Amino acid sequence: MVSHSEKLINELNDMAKQLRIDALEMIHRRGQGHPGGSLSIAEIIAALFFHHLRIDPMRPDWEERDRFILSKGHACATLYAALAHRGFFPIEELTNWGHLNSRLQGHPDRLKTAGVEMTTGFLGHGLAIGAGLCLAARLKKMNYHTYVLLGDGECQSGILWEGALTAGKYRLSNLTAIVDYNDVQLDGPVHEIMPLEPFVEKWKAFSFAVIEINGHNMREILDSLDMALQIHTKPTAIIAHTTKGKGVSFMENKASWHGRAPNDEQFARAKAELLGR
Amino acid sequence: MEKSSFRKAFGKTLVEVATKNPNVVVLVADVSSSVMTNYFAEKFPERFFNLGIQEAGMVDTAVGFALAGMIPFVNTFAGLFLRTMEQIRTCVAYAKTNVKLIGGYAGVSDFKDGPTHHSIIDIATMRAMPNLTVVAPADAVEVKKLLPLVAEYDGPVYMRISRADTPVVFNDNHKVKIGKGVLVQDGNDVTLIGSGVMVYRCLKAAKILSKEGISCRVINIHTIKPLDASLIKESAEKTGAIVSVEEHSIIGGLGAAIAEALGNMYPVPLERVGIADTFAETALDFESLLDHYGMAVEDIIKSAKRAFERKKGKK
Numbered sequence: 001m002v003s004h005s006e007k008l009i010n011e012l013n014d015m016a017k018q019l020r021i022d023a024l025e026m027i028h029r030r031g032q033g034h035p036g037g038s039l040s041i042a043e044i045i046a047a048l049f050f051h052h053l054r055i056d057p058m059r060p061d062w063e064e065r066d067r068f069i070l071s072k073g074h075a076c077a078t079l080y081a082a083l084a085h086r087g088f089f090p091i092e093e094l095t096n097w098g099h100l101n102s103r104l105q106g107h108p109d110r111l112k113t114a115g116v117e118m119t120t121g122f123l124g125h126g127l128a129i130g131a132g133l134c135l136a137a138r139l140k141k142m143n144y145h146t147y148v149l150l151g152d153g154e155c156q157s158g159i160l161w162e163g164a165l166t167a168g169k170y171r172l173s174n175l176t177a178i179v180d181y182n183d184v185q186l187d188g189p190v191h192e193i194m195p196l197e198p199f200v201e202k203w204k205a206f207s208f209a210v211i212e213i214n215g216h217n218m219r220e221i222l223d224s225l226d227m228a229l230q231i232h233t234k235p236t237a238i239i240a241h242t243t244k245g246k247g248v249s250f251m252e253n254k255a256s257w258h259g260r261a262p263n264d265e266q267f268a269r270a271k272a273e274l275l276g277r
Numbered sequence: 278m279e280k281s282s283f284r285k286a287f288g289k290t291l292v293e294v295a296t297k298n299p300n301v302v303v304l305v306a307d308v309s310s311s312v313m314t315n316y317f318a319e320k321f322p323e324r325f326f327n328l329g330i331q332e333a334g335m336v337d338t339a340v341g342f343a344l345a346g347m348i349p350f351v352n353t354f355a356g357l358f359l360r361t362m363e364q365i366r367t368c369v370a371y372a373k374t375n376v377k378l379i380g381g382y383a384g385v386s387d388f389k390d391g392p393t394h395h396s397i398i399d400i401a402t403m404r405a406m407p408n409l410t411v412v413a414p415a416d417a418v419e420v421k422k423l424l425p426l427v428a429e430y431d432g433p434v435y436m437r438i439s440r441a442d443t444p445v446v447f448n449d450n451h452k453v454k455i456g457k458g459v460l461v462q463d464g465n466d467v468t469l470i471g472s473g474v475m476v477y478r479c480l481k482a483a484k485i486l487s488k489e490g491i492s493c494r495v496i497n498i499h500t501i502k503p504l505d506a507s508l509i510k511e512s513a514e515k516t517g518a519i520v521s522v523e524e525h526s527i528i529g530g531l532g533a534a535i536a537e538a539l540g541n542m543y544p545v546p547l548e549r550v551g552i553a554d555t556f557a558e559t560a561l562d563f564e565s566l567l568d569h570y571g572m573a574v575e576d577i578i579k580s581a582k583r584a585f586e587r588k589k590g591k592k
Contacts, residue, residue, distance in 0.1 A: 063346075067344075109372075110344075110372055111372070111373060117344065118340075118344060118368075118372065119367065119368065119371060119372035121367065122363060122367050125337050125340075125364065125367065125368055128333075128334040128335075128337030128338045128340075128341070129337045129338065129340050129341040129344070129368065130341060131338050131341060132337070132338040132339060132340060132341015132342045132343075132344070132345070132349070133341040133342075133344055133345050134341070135302075135326065135338070135341070135342065136302075136341065136342045136344075136345030136346075136347050137345065139302070139323065139324065139347070140345065140346075140347075142345075158333070159331075159333045159334050159337065159364070162328075162331035162333060162334025162335075162337075163334050163337065163338070165328075165329070165331065165334070166328055166331075166334060166338055169328075
């Protein structure tokens, strides 16, 4: 396994910071969106879209591309910002998010937005869809890898575990699930609303290899993504421990910031914090 | 009349379709020997995926196959697709993925297992989905003719397959096109528009009515969505009275689709034969269950006469 350079780590951390600022700005401008879960996935999205994924913005339909499904579609502000910076569409388009006739829907729409692999929004679908993509890759003898970014809340849904059963049965080593385990959902703490623990054991019981990481530590993210590619007998679940609202002190770990836009004053404060001022 | 099996025709034709098209894969939720995807499983084990009793997960996994350019046929009982409605709405219909949903044991054809296993609101629910095409073949021949078209069709399709062995209506020269109704016989006084297993009952009713001096036009609607509105309008213009005949609730099914079309284009007296907004019950055989729940040949005849009288009254 390669050791990632300090330079790369710093660049990706800078991008994560940029994605946070963009996502929050988008949510603020629109007056709608999901800041908490958009902020918690910034490092993971930066690692995937600016280093790990084999994708080509000039050829969004390239058959050999790695597949990425944002199963927690409500965090799409961060995904849209990443796609724009990666060159899938002009950065200026981010200002149109959610407007009538915009390519950027309230939740990801595969038919409207280049780089969006699958339409998501209602939770729980990503893993079973990813399993289908992986089974198809096997039949077609293709080497792409499929990544599914899950929220922790959606791990409460039965269909998520249906997808896990399928991935386990067929030993889909070309599938990596990443769980944004920030322990906060719309109505409150995940461990109170409907506890997931023992979470690692659950994934293991469903025949997944499990890697636990700090989901804000870039080196751990990159290493875990590399490790998953070395596991050839089963699918991998990366349990990324994260902080909901990461980077904005008054949003961190607050369910009230799951799906609410900051006002002007709050946005100014948040942006200053993210810029380290 | 010679009888033949919808599901056997489905299972065998699926093998033919997959022989020609290597992108066809089959997913099933533990009902392979019931819906007869077992022929496919024997022939193409590497393209056959039995996912157990997880209908919702199965639909989503099929979506993944479709995203990768394959043509997944998703198989379970028609009634069980009800538990996958959100998957179908979001990931199949809205996302326009090329998934083929095959609802076996449709209508009340699983007479012996009772209302839990009947499927009398599937057309209503599937028809309400934007982007989704809804197909209900009339006999085994039509299954054989339609299935290759469903596979070739670029977009999601829901197809109803009966468990029953029913009389064969068509011969091998039968021509079908998705979205196009079939004029089975022409007549002047009233049009019987049937779908699925009820088409042969329409023909029986038409025969009896002709002896009583009422000439019936008989239309087979195998594609309920998109509905062949021009054929329905033409029939309304020609006969001035219509009877819809379906093995489904009268709410939201073929009759409702026809009522909507006529209301928009050419209102004429319409009588709807189907299940009258109730659950059916268990029975010892299929035919008597249809008879008992308002879908007897006699019910079609009575409805035709009512529509005919209403037309005369209007004049």
